[in-house]
Amino acid sequence: MQTLPIKYLNRKEIDDQKWDLGISNAINALPYAYCYFLDNMAPEWSALIVGDYEVLMPLTWKKKWGIRYLYQPHFIQQLGIFSDTKISDNHVDVFMAALKNRFRFAEIFLNFDNQLKGAPARRNYILLLKPGYEQIRSCYKNDLLKNLRLTARETFTFKGGDLDDTLQSYQHEYKHRIPHVKSTDYEAFRQVCLSADSKNKLVIRSVTDADGSRLSSAVLINDAGRLILLLSVTSRSGRSRSANHYLIDQLIREFSGQDLVLDFEGSDIPGIAHFYSNFGATDQPYYFYRYNRLPWWIRLIKP
Known part of the structure; x- marks a missing residue:
């Protein structure tokens, strides 16, 4: 993973068959990450992908005031990074940095295998x-x-x-x-x-x-x-x-x-x-991840 670039794909660019197979093969697979679940609960989702769908991170987002932000859809408890091998803490950090390059704000839940330093744990x-x-x-x-x-x-x-x-x-x-x-x-x-x-x-x-x-x-x-x-x-x-x-x-x-x-x-x-x-x-805890890189005038409304 360290030698492979992280690719960003819009929904229309994602191969459904490869995506679902990648989720099925992940050691931390969850049904929430399959196409049929995401397409209904977050129609405009996109993704970060490494390799040929070996490492996947669905991104559920919306847009307000021209700014895209990540959110957690209702009825989807946790998402985050899915991989066919163990995900290191360093790899989680790399993915979180990639989010900040594309989204100004995030309030999302990472899955049980995505422990992130400083991220509050939720019980499951x-x-x-x-x-x-x-x-x-x-x-x-x-x-x-x-x-x-x-x-x-x-x-x-x-x-x-x-x-x-x-x-x-x-x-x-x-x-x-x-x-x-x-x-x-x-x-x-x-x-x-x-x-x-x-x-x-x-x-x-x-x-x-x-x-x-x-x-x-x-x-x-x-x-x-x-x-x-x-x-x-x-x-x-x-x-x-x-x-x-x-x-x-x-x-x-x-x-x-x-x-x-x-x-x-x-x-x-x-x-x-x-x-x-x-x-x-x-x-088996999962993790809440939040960051705020919104413009100052929006932060007055959304701290």
């Missing part, structure tokens, strides 16, 4: 599913086991779910907590899910009670060796009856024994982090 809990269900369950925390014993008294059904119903429930439940996520973002995410579904990569599961009422649902993507919990929603009744605990436990039971990483996609929120860690999940 993961669970290896290969060991099998019984071994995984043996690492469950006591309060989780207590909640699961309570669900055993219920007449819950774990089954497939509906994408549109789950998205509508999620929007209704969380619209006041995340008002910055607009209807256009949800529609773009829906298109990501439909694309994933066409590739047999989409997983939707729900928990219903004896009356058929949906208590908890989750949308996941099974790609690049990861089963990523893209979003989940639990009703008030479901929370009081631990339906969300039951949902995750049943997902683990379904996919255990496979060479997959269950990626909980968070969280820095203490209560959510505690919930995920109860399943024996461990933190």
Whole structure:
């Protein structure tokens, strides 16, 4: 990598087949970096590339007041540099310097393999599913086991779910907590899910009670060796009856024994982090990177 120049390519210059293959071959591959995910969530993305797509960095950008800047799209937790070999700290620095030559401002999240000195770490809990269900369950925390014993008294059904119903429930439940996520973002995410579904990569599961009422649902993507919990929603009744605990436990039971990483996609929120860690999940941090080279008159507005 040290002897190869970093090339900048606009979206139309990128070979989709080579790009997706490069992501698949990366030791730190993530589904967010595939063309179908980026094209829906950040249509004007471009990239930094080394060699014949051996090292890749998707760049999600927008333009305001004639100035291009990097941002993190909704529903894409982390991007950064992807490579088929280990990325050194020096290589990360080289890529970050290349960003500054083209973009005046950045607020982005680098993936778990892009540790950058001084970049704040964000929590992301993961669970290896290969060991099998019984071994995984043996690492469950006591309060989780207590909640699961309570669900055993219920007449819950774990089954497939509906994408549109789950998205509508999620929007209704969380619209006041995340008002910055607009209807256009949800529609773009829906298109990501439909694309994933066409590739047999989409997983939707729900928990219903004896009356058929949906208590908890989750949308996941099974790609690049990861089963990523893209979003989940639990009703008030479901929370009081631990339906969300039951949902995750049943997902683990379904996919255990496979060479997959269950990626909980968070969280820095203490209560959510505690919930995920109860399943024996461990933190695999990713990194926030920010710089500001905007003109002084804009910095008065955006420090």
